Amino acid sequence: MTKNKLAKNTLILGFSTLINKGLMFIMLPIFTRWLSTEEYGTYDLLATYVTLLIPIITVASSNAVFRLAIDKDFKEQKKYIANGLYFVLANLIISVLILWVINYFVHFQVFIPFVVMLVCEVLDNYFQGYLRAVKKLSILGICKTATSLANAIMIVVFVKFFDMGLPGLIYGYSCGFLLDILLIVFLTSYWKYISQVEFSIEKIRALISYSWALVPNDICWWIIGVSDRQIIFRFIGAAANGIYAIAYKVPNLCSAVFGVFNISWQEEATSSISRADRLQHYNNVLNKMVSLLLALCIGIISCNFIIFDYIFDSRFSSARLYSPLLISSVIYNVVALFYGGIQISLKRTKANGFSTIMGAAVNLIIHLSLVRVIGLYAAAISTVVSNMVVMYIRKIMLRNDYRFIILKRQYVYGLIFIYFSVVGMMRLPLWINLMNLVLAGVVFAFIVIGTIKRKPFFCDTESLKTD
Numbered sequence: 001m002t003k004n005k006l007a008k009n010t011l012i013l014g015f016s017t018l019i020n021k022g023l024m025f026i027m028l029p030i031f032t033r034w035l036s037t038e039e040y041g042t043y044d045l046l047a048t049y050v051t052l053l054i055p056i057i058t059v060a061s062s063n064a065v066f067r068l069a070i071d072k073d074f075k076e077q078k079k080y081i082a083n084g085l086y087f088v089l090a091n092l093i094i095s096v097l098i099l100w101v102i103n104y105f106v107h108f109q110v111f112i113p114f115v116v117m118l119v120c121e122v123l124d125n126y127f128q129g130y131l132r133a134v135k136k137l138s139i140l141g142i143c144k145t146a147t148s149l150a151n152a153i154m155i156v157v158f159v160k161f162f163d164m165g166l167p168g169l170i171y172g173y174s175c176g177f178l179l180d181i182l183l184i185v186f187l188t189s190y191w192k193y194i195s196q197v198e199f200s201i202e203k204i205r206a207l208i209s210y211s212w213a214l215v216p217n218d219i220c221w222w223i224i225g226v227s228d229r230q231i232i233f234r235f236i237g238a239a240a241n242g243i244y245a246i247a248y249k250v251p252n253l254c255s256a257v258f259g260v261f262n263i264s265w266q267e268e269a270t271s272s273i274s275r276a277d278r279l280q281h282y283n284n285v286l287n288k289m290v291s292l293l294l295a296l297c298i299g300i301i302s303c304n305f306i307i308f309d310y311i312f313d314s315r316f317s318s319a320r321l322y323s324p325l326l327i328s329s330v331i332y333n334v335v336a337l338f339y340g341g342i343q344i345s346l347k348r349t350k351a352n353g354f355s356t357i358m359g360a361a362v363n364l365i366i367h368l369s370l371v372r373v374i375g376l377y378a379a380a381i382s383t384v385v386s387n388m389v390v391m392y393i394r395k396i397m398l399r400n401d402y403r404f405i406i407l408k409r410q411y412v413y414g415l416i417f418i419y420f421s422v423v424g425m426m427r428l429p430l431w432i433n434l435m436n437l438v439l440a441g442v443v444f445a446f447i448v449i450g451t452i453k454r455k456p457f458f459c460d461t462e463s464l465k466t467d
Contacts (some may be wrong), residue, residue, distance in 0.1 A: 039166045042238055044245035046110070046170065048222070048229050050118050054125050055218035057095045058088050062129025064211035067344065069133035080207065081130055082197035087204050088126045092119060113170035120177035127184045136188055143183040151176035210349065217353035220360035224386045228367060228379035235371050244376050247319035250307060251326040254297050255333060279402055286338060287407050288451050293334055294413040295447035297327050298437075301417070302440030304424035305433040324379035324421035329419075332387035339394035342402070351397050359390035416443055 061084050069080040096115060097176055103111045131140045154175040158168030184190065232241045301324055308320035336355075343352045363386035370378035395404060 026327040039169075039242075042241075043166055043169050045229055045233055045238075045241060046114055047173075048227075049114075049227075050121050052219065052222045053095070053118060054122055055222075057091050057122055058125060059091070059208055060211040060214035060218050061087055062126050062206050063214055063344075064207040065126070065129040066132040067347070068206060068210060076191050077133065078195075078197050079200060079203050081133060082194040084126060084129070084207060085194060086199050087207060088122065088423055091120055097404060110167050110170065113174070114168040117170050117174045118463040120174045120181070124177040124180050127181055127190075130190070130193070131184060131188070134188065134193070137304075139184065139187050142187070142317060143180045146183060147176040147180040147308050150179045164181070210347075213349040213353050217349070217356045220356035223360035224356070224363045224383065224390070227363065228383060231371055232376065232379055234428070236375060243319050244322065244379060245374075247380075248326055250300060250304070250323045251330045253300055254293070254330045268445055282342065282402060283405055286335070286404060287410065289338060290331075290335065290406065290410050291413065291451040293331055294410065294417050295401075295444045295451075297331060298413075298417050298420050298440050298447075299444040301327055301420045301424045302313050302437050305428070306437075322376055322380045324424045325384055328417070329380075329384040329387045330422060332384070332391045335395055336387060336391035339391065339398060339404075342398060343394065346401070348397075352394070355390045355393040355397065358393055359386040362389050377380050381424045413447060 005064055051336060065080055065084040069077045096119065098113060099111075099118075108114065155169060155172030158164045158172045162168055164171070188418050229244065232244055304320055304323060308323075310318050336359075340352050340355075343349075353354075363382045366382035366385055368376050370381065398404070420436065420440060422430075428436075
């Protein structure tokens with residue numbers, strides 16, 4: 001993949017993701033008025049269960065389909081893609097039956113909506129891996145844009161017009177995933193990739209052999225990213241979980257954009273593994289990514305007062321206290337995923353898994369130790385520290401292969417970010433908030449324009465040689 005293709009894929013997916021997350025963000029004030037803090041907190045909890053079950057049910061095989069099929073000819077691609085589907089469908093059927101038996105004894109109130117959402121998200125996860133394998137990320141961008149609109153419309157229909165409350169919110173999101181699947185199938189003529197392909201134990205084993213080590217990795221990312229909700233729900237309650245979930249929506253805007261970059265970066269890192277100048281290339285991408293990430297985080301965090309004073313319902317206003325900390329965790333998370341993409345290109349799934357396990361352990365220890373003392377702050381702090389741990393472990397693991405240098409200007413941008421993080425948690429007079437907003441706009445423009453116009457940071461290997 002060329003540098004232009006990396007930028008193109010990131011822009012296409014970034015645009016569609018911004019529409020998706022932006023639309024859902026705009027709809028949030030409406031949801032917070034239609035649903036109680038307990039209802040929204042319960043939905044967020046159910047959504048986290050789905051994200052936990054996806055890697056377990058699929059054995060993270062969508063990543064295996066991507067990595068093993070991407071550099072194969074059409075005939076071999078078909079075998080991996082088709083058998084990946086057979087494997088996911090078989091596991092999905094077994095999992096639903098198991099959940100049905102469990103529900104027979106537990107009588108879960110929203111069991112059917114939950115199963116519908118689970119099935120749709122599991123299949124959507126597989127089809128996204130398929131799109132990456134056949135290098136059609138632009139179609140993924142188109143589908144995400146269309147499904148985000150469908151999400152918003154169907155949620156309004158189910159929640160407002162049918163007055164279905166929590167089940168309506170779940171069904172609305174499920175409709176979006178279902179539309180995403182259908183669009184991918186028809187826009188890519190998916191049937192040609194599975195026609196006349198027999199079930200192959202050999203291909204299934206190859207997929208599992210690659211992906212099984214990613215399962216604990218994905219579970220540990222779940223622990224780092226969303227297990228906080230489980231602990232909050234248990235120790236503080238559903239209402240507090242609803243407030244924390246709203247606080248997470250702001251950093252989600254940052255992580256969504258750079259999560260898109262991570263999808264493009266995994267393909268780029270894999271394609272450029274044999275480049276002679278890959279060391280310079282990786283460092284240039286890293287520093288430009290960090291600059292743009294800090295600019296975006298500064299811009300979003302400067303709007304904290306608008307979001308929590310004028311947009312969200314007043315019942316969720318305390319979420320402003322945790323949002324800046326969670327945004328800072330996104331910075332470490334994105335850099336960790338950058339290093340992880342290089343590990344994937346080297347087929348070191350176990351190395352990625354080890355670093356994430358360590359981060360998850362740190363997350364649980366800090367959160368459980370502090371939750372009764374400082375409440376929701378424990379969740380935010382544990383998330384920041386655990387992402388930091390994963391990032392540094394992955395960097396250390398790669399030190400024998402690549403030397404990564406963060407330029408001094410990034411630390412200056414980091415100090416500016418800390419300033420806006422502090423003021424973002426404070427209730428200040430409107431004129432001060434507006435002044436900070438203008439200042440943030442100037443900083444954002446300065447960083448973005450400077451990053452785009454500036455020549456590559458590292459043009460030769462001399463600056464990257466170890467001492």
